[in-house]
Amino acid sequence: MTNPVLAESPLPIPSIPKLQTQVLLHKARQPYEVETARKVPILESGELLVQVQAIGLNPIDWKSADYGFALPAFPCINGREFVGRVIQQTSTQRPDIRVGDIVLSVCTDYRDFRKSAFQEYAAVNDFSAVRIPSSIHAPSAAAVGVAFVTAAIGLGVCLGLTFPGPETLQLIDLLDVAKSQPKSEIPEDVHEEVFDAIPPSNRPHTGDWILIYGASSVTAQIAIQLAKWAGLKVLAVASLQKHGDRLRLLGADKVIDRHDLSKAAEQIRSELRVPIRFAIDTVGSETAQWCQNFLASRTGVQVRRSFFQNVTNYLGLSSSSLLHLICLTDTPKVKNTNVRIHKVPIKLFHTNRTIGRMVGQWLSILLGTGDLQLPDTVFEDGGLDMVQPGLQRIKSGELSGKRRVIRLSDPQNGS
Ligand SMILES: NC(=O)c1ccc[n+]([C@@H]2O[C@H](COP(=O)([O-])OP(=O)(O)OC[C@H]3O[C@@H](n4cnc5c(N)ncnc54)[C@H](OP(=O)(O)O)[C@@H]3O)[C@@H](O)[C@H]2O)c1
CATH class of the missing domain: 3.90.180.10 (Medium-chain alcohol dehydrogenases, catalytic domain)
Structure with missing residues (x-):
C-alpha cells in the first residue's frame, strides 16, 4: 500500500x-x-x-x-x-x-x-x-501508556472525576462521554460499571479526599497527578522512607507509611478528621480489604461476617453517600454493601473510538506540554x-x- x-x-x-x-x-x-x-x-x-x-x-x-x-x-x-x-x-x-x-x-x-x-x-x-x-x-x-489509560479511565469513568482539559481540550468528563455512547458501542460486560456504578450525586467534589494504597506504583503515580488536577486531596499510603519525597512532589497531600497497616489506620484517624469516600487499591485482595474496612470505618459502617453469608452490612448508607473503592488487582474477600467495588473498564480504550481517541489525545498533549511527570x-x-x-x-x-x-x-x- x-x-x-x-x-x-x-x-x-x-x-x-x-x-x-x-x-x-x-x-x-x-x-x-x-x-x-x-x-x-x-x-x-x-x-x-x-x-x-x-x-x-x-x-x-x-x-x-x-x-x-x-x-x-x-x-x-x-x-x-x-x-x-x-x-x-x-x-x-x-x-x-x-x-x-x-x-x-x-x-x-x-x-x-x-x-x-x-x-x-x-x-x-x-x-x-x-x-x-x-x-x-x-x-x-x-x-x-498503560498507567495513564488505567488511571484516566479509573478515576474518570469509575468515579466520574472531571479534569481540566489542557490546550484545545475542554473539560474532560469521561463518564458523561461514556454514558452518552449508544449502548451497542460499550461492551456489555462493562455496562454496569459505565451506566450504573456511580450515581451522579456520588461523584467527587473539589476538596474531597481520596486514599491511594500502593501509591508508589506507576499507575498510582499517574493517578495522584490526575486526582490533584481534578481538585481532590490525596492521601497516599506507601513506603514512606523509599517514596515519601517523590509522592509529595507528585502532589500527595499526606503520605502514610505502609508497613504497619493498623498503625497507619490509627495515624490517619488521629491526623485526618474528615470523611473519605473514595479509594484506589493497586496491590491485591488483602490490601483492598484494608481499604474497604478503612472507608467503612470512617462512616461507622462495620463489616462483619454472618453465619449464613459472607456479606453483611448492619448500618446501611443512603445511595447518595455510598463509598467507592477501585480495585486494580483483586477485590476484598469479604464485601461490604456500603462500599461499591469498581473494576477499571479499561477495554473502553480499544472498543470505543470516542473514548480511545479522547484519552489518547489527552496523553499526547500532556507529553508535549510536559505537565505530566x-x-x-x-x-x-x-x-x-x-x-x-x-x-x-x-x-x-x-x-x-x-x-x-x-x-x-x-x-x-x-x-
Ligand atoms: N485492572 C487494570 O486494568 C490494571 C491496569 C494496570 C495495572 N493493573 C495492576 O495494578 C497493579 C499496579 O500496576 P503498576 O504497573 O502500577 O505496578 P508497579 O509500578 O510495578 O508497582 C510497583 C510498586 O508497588 C508497590 N507495592 C508492592 N507491594 C506492595 C504492598 N503490599 N503495599 C504497598 N505497596 C506495594 C511497590 O512498593 P515498594 O517500592 O515499597 O516495594 C512498588 O513501588 C498491578 O497488579 C497491575 O497488574 C491493573
Missing part, C-alpha cells in the same frame, strides 16, 4: 517485511521464547503498522504468564505498551499521523496478538494511537532478547516504583 505523505518523511521508511521476530509464550508457567521467521501483521481497515522501537514492561506481562490468566491462545504474544515508527497506514481518519511519525500504542486489546508489544512490527488502532511530540525522548513514553525509567538495550530477563527483574520487586523499557535497535536511524 502506498501513502502520499511517504515522500515528505525525513527518514527512509523501511519496506514492509513479510517475516519478523516475536517473543512467544507457548504455555503458562514457562519462560517466553524469542522466535524468528514469524509473520508480520496484515493490517485491517483503520490501523497503522508500526515498527516497534521501545517496549514498556508491565507487571501483567509476567503475572499472566506465571498464573495463567489473560492468555487467550497459545502461542501467546504478550506486551502491553510500545513506542514505534508508523510505516504503513490504511485510513485517512487520523490526518495528524503520517507515515514516519512516532506513536505510543497501549495494547489493551490483548486478545489480538497483531497488536501486542513483544514483536518487531505491530498493528495499532489509528483512533487510539498516541502521537509522540518530537520535543520529547520518545522511548520514555513507553513507560506511561513521567515515572523514573530504567532503559535497557538488547531488544526482544531482554524481555524475559526484564520481566524477572520486575517480578523480583527490585524496580520499586520505576518502569523498565526495552529498546529495540532501529537500523534506519542508527539508534
Whole structure:
C-alpha cells in the first residue's frame, strides 16, 4: 500500500517485511521464547503498522504468564505498551499521523496478538494511537501508556472525576462521554460499571479526599497527578522512607507509611478528621480489604461476617453517600454493601473510538506540554532478547516504583 505523505518523511521508511521476530509464550508457567521467521501483521481497515522501537514492561506481562490468566491462545504474544515508527497506514481518519511519525500504542486489546508489544512490527488502532511530540525522548513514553489509560479511565469513568482539559481540550468528563455512547458501542460486560456504578450525586467534589494504597506504583503515580488536577486531596499510603519525597512532589497531600497497616489506620484517624469516600487499591485482595474496612470505618459502617453469608452490612448508607473503592488487582474477600467495588473498564480504550481517541489525545498533549511527570525509567538495550530477563527483574520487586523499557535497535536511524 502506498501513502502520499511517504515522500515528505525525513527518514527512509523501511519496506514492509513479510517475516519478523516475536517473543512467544507457548504455555503458562514457562519462560517466553524469542522466535524468528514469524509473520508480520496484515493490517485491517483503520490501523497503522508500526515498527516497534521501545517496549514498556508491565507487571501483567509476567503475572499472566506465571498464573495463567489473560492468555487467550497459545502461542501467546504478550506486551502491553510500545513506542514505534508508523510505516504503513490504511485510513485517512487520523490526518495528524503520517507515515514516519512516532506513536505510543497501549495494547489493551490483548486478545489480538497483531497488536501486542513483544514483536518487531505491530498493528495499532489509528483512533487510539498516541502521537509522540518530537520535543520529547520518545522511548520514555513507553513507560506511561498503560498507567495513564488505567488511571484516566479509573478515576474518570469509575468515579466520574472531571479534569481540566489542557490546550484545545475542554473539560474532560469521561463518564458523561461514556454514558452518552449508544449502548451497542460499550461492551456489555462493562455496562454496569459505565451506566450504573456511580450515581451522579456520588461523584467527587473539589476538596474531597481520596486514599491511594500502593501509591508508589506507576499507575498510582499517574493517578495522584490526575486526582490533584481534578481538585481532590490525596492521601497516599506507601513506603514512606523509599517514596515519601517523590509522592509529595507528585502532589500527595499526606503520605502514610505502609508497613504497619493498623498503625497507619490509627495515624490517619488521629491526623485526618474528615470523611473519605473514595479509594484506589493497586496491590491485591488483602490490601483492598484494608481499604474497604478503612472507608467503612470512617462512616461507622462495620463489616462483619454472618453465619449464613459472607456479606453483611448492619448500618446501611443512603445511595447518595455510598463509598467507592477501585480495585486494580483483586477485590476484598469479604464485601461490604456500603462500599461499591469498581473494576477499571479499561477495554473502553480499544472498543470505543470516542473514548480511545479522547484519552489518547489527552496523553499526547500532556507529553508535549510536559505537565505530566513521567515515572523514573530504567532503559535497557538488547531488544526482544531482554524481555524475559526484564520481566524477572520486575517480578523480583527490585524496580520499586520505576518502569523498565526495552529498546529495540532501529537500523534506519542508527539508534
Ligand atoms: N485492572 C487494570 O486494568 C490494571 C491496569 C494496570 C495495572 N493493573 C495492576 O495494578 C497493579 C499496579 O500496576 P503498576 O504497573 O502500577 O505496578 P508497579 O509500578 O510495578 O508497582 C510497583 C510498586 O508497588 C508497590 N507495592 C508492592 N507491594 C506492595 C504492598 N503490599 N503495599 C504497598 N505497596 C506495594 C511497590 O512498593 P515498594 O517500592 O515499597 O516495594 C512498588 O513501588 C498491578 O497488579 C497491575 O497488574 C491493573
